[in-house]
Amino acid sequence: MNQEIERKFFLSVYPQALLDSGALKLAGRETIEQTYLALTETEEIRIRRLASADGGPAHYTHTYKRGHGLSRGEAEYEISEEIYKQLLEGSGRLPLIKTRTKVQDAAGRLLEIDDYHQFNLKTVEVEFASVEEAEGFAAPDWFGEEVGSQQEYRNKTLWREVQGIGD
Numbered sequence: 001m002n003q004e005i006e007r008k009f010f011l012s013v014y015p016q017a018l019l020d021s022g023a024l025k026l027a028g029r030e031t032i033e034q035t036y037l038a039l040t041e042t043e044e045i046r047i048r049r050l051a052s053a054d055g056g057p058a059h060y061t062h063t064y065k066r067g068h069g070l071s072r073g074e075a076e077y078e079i080s081e082e083i084y085k086q087l088l089e090g091s092g093r094l095p096l097i098k099t100r101t102k103v104q105d106a107a108g109r110l111l112e113i114d115d116y117h118q119f120n121l122k123t124v125e126v127e128f129a130s131v132e133e134a135e136g137f138a139a140p141d142w143f144g145e146e147v148g149s150q151q152e153y154r155n156k157t158l159w160r161e162v163q164g165i166g167d
Helices: 016-021 081-091 131-136 155-163
Strands: 002-010 025-039 043-052 059-066 071-079 096-104 110-116 121-127
Touching: 002 131, 025 081, 025 155, 043 081, 059 081, 071 081, 096 155
Parallel strands: none
Antiparallel strands: 002 071, 002 121, 025 043, 025 096, 043 059, 059 071, 096 110, 110 121
16 A cells, blocks of 8 residues: 655645746646545545546555555556446445645645635645655745644545534
C-alpha cells in the first residue's frame, strides 16, 4: 500500500493574481465527484468521478485509505464507468463535488486547490515524498491556516454534511 503524505491549508482567496503574474503555472483543472461507500475513524472506501475541464473523457477511481493525520496508507485504482455507476446507485448517496485546480509553483511543486461546490470553502493541498519533507515545508504567504488535522475540513466530514448526517 502506498503512503499519502500531505498537508492541507485553508484558502481565503483564489490566487488568480499569482497565475496572471506567472508566479504560479496552471497545470490542470477537473471536477471531482466523490462518494464514500464505507467510513470508520481510521478507514475509508470511496469512489470518484474525475472530469477534465478540457472536455476529455471522465475517469473513475476506487480508493481505500487507512489512518489519519499527515501520513496515511492509500490504495487507489481505476474502475469502469459502469462499475462506478453501480456503486454510486447502490450507495444511495450524493457525491461531494469540488473543482480541483492544479498549479505549479516556482520551485516546481504541484499544489492542488479545491473549491467545494456545496460549501463556501477553498483549500490547497500539498503532497510530499516523505514526512521530513512535509514537516520542513514553509507555506507561502497566500496559504491560510493549516487545517489538515481539523475534523470539519476533512472530505469525509464535508461529505457527511452533504448527506445530512453527523459523525
